[in-house]
Amino acid sequence: MPNSPVLNHHISSQFNEDLQDVNTKFMTMGGLVEQQVANAIHALLDTDANLAVDVQFKDNAVNQLEREIDEALTLILARRHPAAIDLRMVIAMSKANTDLERIGDEAAKIARIAQSLCEDGESPRGYMETRHIGNQVRVMIHDALDAFARLDAEQALRVMMADADIDREYQSATRTLMTYMIEDPRHIARVINVMWVLRSLERIGDHARNISEQVIYMVKGLDVRHTSFEEVEKHIQK
Amino acid sequence: MPNSPVLNHHISSQFNEDLQDVNTKFMTMGGLVEQQVANAIHALLDTDANLAVDVQFKDNAVNQLEREIDEALTLILARRHPAAIDLRMVIAMSKANTDLERIGDEAAKIARIAQSLCEDGESPRGYMETRHIGNQVRVMIHDALDAFARLDAEQALRVMMADADIDREYQSATRTLMTYMIEDPRHIARVINVMWVLRSLERIGDHARNISEQVIYMVKGLDVRHTSFEEVEKHIQK
Numbered sequence: 001m002p003n004s005p006v007l008n009h010h011i012s013s014q015f016n017e018d019l020q021d022v023n024t025k026f027m028t029m030g031g032l033v034e035q036q037v038a039n040a041i042h043a044l045l046d047t048d049a050n051l052a053v054d055v056q057f058k059d060n061a062v063n064q065l066e067r068e069i070d071e072a073l074t075l076i077l078a079r080r081h082p083a084a085i086d087l088r089m090v091i092a093m094s095k096a097n098t099d100l101e102r103i104g105d106e107a108a109k110i111a112r113i114a115q116s117l118c119e120d121g122e123s124p125r126g127y128m129e130t131r132h133i134g135n136q137v138r139v140m141i142h143d144a145l146d147a148f149a150r151l152d153a154e155q156a157l158r159v160m161m162a163d164a165d166i167d168r169e170y171q172s173a174t175r176t177l178m179t180y181m182i183e184d185p186r187h188i189a190r191v192i193n194v195m196w197v198l199r200s201l202e203r204i205g206d207h208a209r210n211i212s213e214q215v216i217y218m219v220k221g222l223d224v225r226h227t228s229f230e231e232v233e234k235h236i237q238k
Numbered sequence: 239m240p241n242s243p244v245l246n247h248h249i250s251s252q253f254n255e256d257l258q259d260v261n262t263k264f265m266t267m268g269g270l271v272e273q274q275v276a277n278a279i280h281a282l283l284d285t286d287a288n289l290a291v292d293v294q295f296k297d298n299a300v301n302q303l304e305r306e307i308d309e310a311l312t313l314i315l316a317r318r319h320p321a322a323i324d325l326r327m328v329i330a331m332s333k334a335n336t337d338l339e340r341i342g343d344e345a346a347k348i349a350r351i352a353q354s355l356c357e358d359g360e361s362p363r364g365y366m367e368t369r370h371i372g373n374q375v376r377v378m379i380h381d382a383l384d385a386f387a388r389l390d391a392e393q394a395l396r397v398m399m400a401d402a403d404i405d406r407e408y409q410s411a412t413r414t415l416m417t418y419m420i421e422d423p424r425h426i427a428r429v430i431n432v433m434w435v436l437r438s439l440e441r442i443g444d445h446a447r448n449i450s451e452q453v454i455y456m457v458k459g460l461d462v463r464h465t466s467f468e469e470v471e472k473h474i475q476k
Contacts, residue, residue: 063464070461074329081319091312094329098336109349178427189416192433199437223308226301 015080022072029065030145033100035108042136044114055111062104069097099207106200113193126194131172133201140208147215156215163209170202220238253318260310267303268383271338274345279372284350293349295472300342301352307335330452337445344438351431367411371439378446385453394453401447
């Protein structure tokens with residue numbers, strides 16, 4: 001069924017426009033989610049209850065964007081029948097969209113805990129660890145989205161590697177917090193709340209890693225989930 | 239570009255075969271993941287270290303199925319250009335596939351904790367809660383997959399509602415465990431491990447809920463994420 005070149009051109013330019021629109025929306029969502037994570041961490045560390053409430057409220061906007069992006073992607077699949085890298089881009093965006101929404105969920109969870117810790121008064125135990133891991137995780141999200149925007153598989157691989165660091169730091173911070181609890185059981189409830197925050201940050205790192213895996217899939221056509229760094233590196237340099 | 243009926247028929251029957259194949263694989267994966275969750279809980283409650291090791295090992299098989307299913311779905315999109323409910327089925331399966339893999343991850347995490355608790359000797363604190371929530375979560379996974387297989391939107395809604403129960407029970411179990419820790423700080427490390435298990439179970443409930451939301455999307459064409467039960471109910475009965 002060969003189409004006329006004119007029709008092909010028409011389909012292709014309309015397709016590009018559709019894909020550009022959803023890509024813009026995806027990047028808007030990425031920026032919003034980045035901000036949500038930053039604000040959730042600030043709300044906790046600076047005991048800013050208003051900011052904590054604001055983050056929880058804005059989670060609705062994240063959810064709304066998730067729906068709109070998925071709807072736009074479905075329309076592209078139904079009408080434009082993308083192939084090759086275009087199809088991979090649609091699939092990657094659909095998967096990464098879910099990860100962004102989950103990062104938004106974790107930010108809202110951190111904000112909820114921040115709000116309740118504000119009410120209880122300060123709890124400096126574990127805040128240094130939270131600040132440290134929080135900064136690393138924010139950089140990961142930013143770099144993963146940047147790799148997505150620039151189709152940069154090598155940067156995506158670096159984000160995947162950063163996730164391994166975060167997992168180690170998370171393990172070590174958890175052990176430290178456990179020691180605090182054993183030393184001073186009066187603060188158990190508060191320290192556990194900080195543990196939940198660290199857990200959320202570690203999850204956010206996982207999601208940023210997932211997004212990076214989708215970048216490599218999109219650019220290279222390779223499914224690198226559950227693959228060692230060495231193997232991924234070999235494939236990328238091919 | 240009207241195709242000949244023969245070609246249409248050919249495309250359609252080949253399409254059905256492809257979709258049937260990936261559907262079978264999806265159900266195999268669902269069955270395996272169900273078993274992984276059941277075994278992880280058994281390993282913990284019956285302090286069965288061998289079973290705990292087995293669950294962690296079998297997570298590879300879950301990961302492998304995830305990749306195969308996504309690959310098959312991408313081929314269907316590239317070659318068959320599904321429309322309407324067929325397209326929704328492909329999209330729903332792609333999303334639900336991710337959720338099944340994450341359930342598998344949580345089962346492996348529970349198994350890892352089970353293994354380390356086996357080495358430390360028994361820790362009956364919180365086991366009753368684990369058994370109880372574990373059973374509820376297993377039923378949720380089963381019912382969500384069953385709703386998927388039978389395209390049953392009403393059952394899917396019931397699974398979504400069950401998730402709200404689990405969230406409540408999880409909150410209450412967490413409070414109980416916190417009390418144990420405050421009463422007897424010597425067992426903090428062990429009780430925290432049980433808390434991680436409950437957290438994993440709660441997440442598994444979330445994933446079963448996500449799968450159910452995809453069932454409703456597939457059958458009714460409605461995106462019911464972030465929607466109240468009342469609204470979903472209204473839409474389903476239309």
